[in-house]
Amino acid sequence: MSNHTYAPATVVVHGNHPKNPAGALAAPIFQTSTFVFDSAEQGGSRFAGKEDGFIYSRLGNPTTRQLEEKVALLEGGEDCTAFSSGMGAISGTVLSILRCGDHLLADKTLYGCTFALFTEKLPQFGIEVELIDMSNLDEVKAHVRPNTRMVYFETVANPSMKVTDIAAVSAHVHSVAPQCLVTVDNTFASPMLVKPLSLGADIVVHSATKYLNGHGDVIAGFSVSRGDIMHTIRMVGLKDVTGAVLGPQEAYLILRGLKTLKVRMDAICQGAMEVAKFLDQSPRVQKVFFPGLPQHPDYEVAKREMAQFGGMIAFEMKSFEEAKAVLNAVKLCALAVSLGDCETLIQHPASMTHSMCTREEIEAAGFSDRLIRLSVGLEDPADIIADLQQAFEKACR
Numbered sequence: 001m002s003n004h005t006y007a008p009a010t011v012v013v014h015g016n017h018p019k020n021p022a023g024a025l026a027a028p029i030f031q032t033s034t035f036v037f038d039s040a041e042q043g044g045s046r047f048a049g050k051e052d053g054f055i056y057s058r059l060g061n062p063t064t065r066q067l068e069e070k071v072a073l074l075e076g077g078e079d080c081t082a083f084s085s086g087m088g089a090i091s092g093t094v095l096s097i098l099r100c101g102d103h104l105l106a107d108k109t110l111y112g113c114t115f116a117l118f119t120e121k122l123p124q125f126g127i128e129v130e131l132i133d134m135s136n137l138d139e140v141k142a143h144v145r146p147n148t149r150m151v152y153f154e155t156v157a158n159p160s161m162k163v164t165d166i167a168a169v170s171a172h173v174h175s176v177a178p179q180c181l182v183t184v185d186n187t188f189a190s191p192m193l194v195k196p197l198s199l200g201a202d203i204v205v206h207s208a209t210k211y212l213n214g215h216g217d218v219i220a221g222f223s224v225s226r227g228d229i230m231h232t233i234r235m236v237g238l239k240d241v242t243g244a245v246l247g248p249q250e251a252y253l254i255l256r257g258l259k260t261l262k263v264r265m266d267a268i269c270q271g272a273m274e275v276a277k278f279l280d281q282s283p284r285v286q287k288v289f290f291p292g293l294p295q296h297p298d299y300e301v302a303k304r305e306m307a308q309f310g311g312m313i314a315f316e317m318k319s320f321e322e323a324k325a326v327l328n329a330v331k332l333c334a335l336a337v338s339l340g341d342c343e344t345l346i347q348h349p350a351s352m353t354h355s356m357c358t359r360e361e362i363e364a365a366g367f368s369d370r371l372i373r374l375s376v377g378l379e380d381p382a383d384i385i386a387d388l389q390q391a392f393e394k395a396c397r
């Protein structure tokens with residue numbers, strides 16, 4: 001039994017078997033900003049990194065630490081740093097690594113705020129940002145340069161559902177630019193479906209607001225990587241640059257939510273497949289973007305690299321007006337941004353999550369103002385389908 005490796009369904013429940021004070025089964029919430037030292041020498045040693053132990057909750061907290069260790073295990077990384085949002089994790093990660101004069105090669109389809117950070121803010125720091133289609137390996141080969149310090153993309157891109165071949169991109173990037181860190185936003189897939197580090201990526205970032213917490217009541221993020229990279233991200237990106245620290249209450253809620261990640265993802269993926277098939281055969285829908293449908297351009301990559309196809313679906317109506325009318329006609333689906341919750345959420349990327357992008361940027365990212373995005377929840381799929389059906393009938397006359 002000693003070499004036995006636990007399956008993901010077990011890891012989400014047990015993590016690395018922390019022994020809680022007083023034998024508590026659930027993680028205690030260490031609601032404290034600071035930690036009392038036994039002596040001046042001990043305080044000095046902790047600051048000098050010569051002695052393990054907590055100092056101040058911006059640098060680490062036992063509840064948050066238990067969560068970080070569980071997420072590191074789930075993603076197969078040496079260490080993890082928790083942040084108070086996904087954007088905290090992304091900005092903390094890139095600003096820890098990139099310097100003036102570096103080249104960042106990123107996919108052109110990204111969550112809207114990541115897109116804004118990369119295209120508006122990073123260039124102000126002298127970082128050269130280039131956007132390409134990362135799912136096209138020839139484009140990757142043509143654009144990686146000796147000074148490319150980071151390659152960045154989303155496992156399943158928000159909102160076009162493009163799937164990038166993590167293994168192929170990582171292998172090529174490392175062969176021509178060994179110092180380059182391949183960074184993957186694994187929010188849409190979660191470690192239940194893909195482990196980017198095991199496919200060759202260097203850093204994984206997450207909005208834990210989504211599937212990892214899973215209950216729509218927390219904003220949080222993670223960065224996961226090797227120990228040395230993580231040390232830099234924690235001591236620079238978290239401690240000094242963003243200060244975007246996750247509080248212990250939120251850490252507790254995510255520890256609780258994570259316990260059901262495997263069963264939630266299984267049910268959500270199964271439901272999403274049924275909903276995608278319904279959308280695919282609906283005469284009201286022009287095009288369905290779901291990597292689990294064989295006509296999806298990245299179906300083969302998704303089959304190879306993903307355990308299941310995920311819970312996110314996008315679909316295009318015939319006009320912007322029809323898309324808007326559908327959003328106003330749904331009754332069960334909640335008209336809200338975010339994703340990965342128990343409730344099915346529906347939103348309009350062009351005017352909501354990606355409203356900071358110009359029409360040209362939206363087109364380049366592979367979608368339009370006719371696109372609706374659906375985060376399939378845990379309801380009975382037949383009820384989600386019935387809701388969409390009645391909304392189509394009302395909206396498309």
Ligand code: LCS
Pocket residue numbers: 085086087088111114154158185187188206207208209219220221337338339353
């Ligand atoms: N990465 C991805 C892929 C995301 O979709 C989001 C948020 C973030 C990072 C940022 O995470 P946050 O700071 O919000 O925790 N995506 C959202 C979305 O599609 N709708 O609302 C938020």
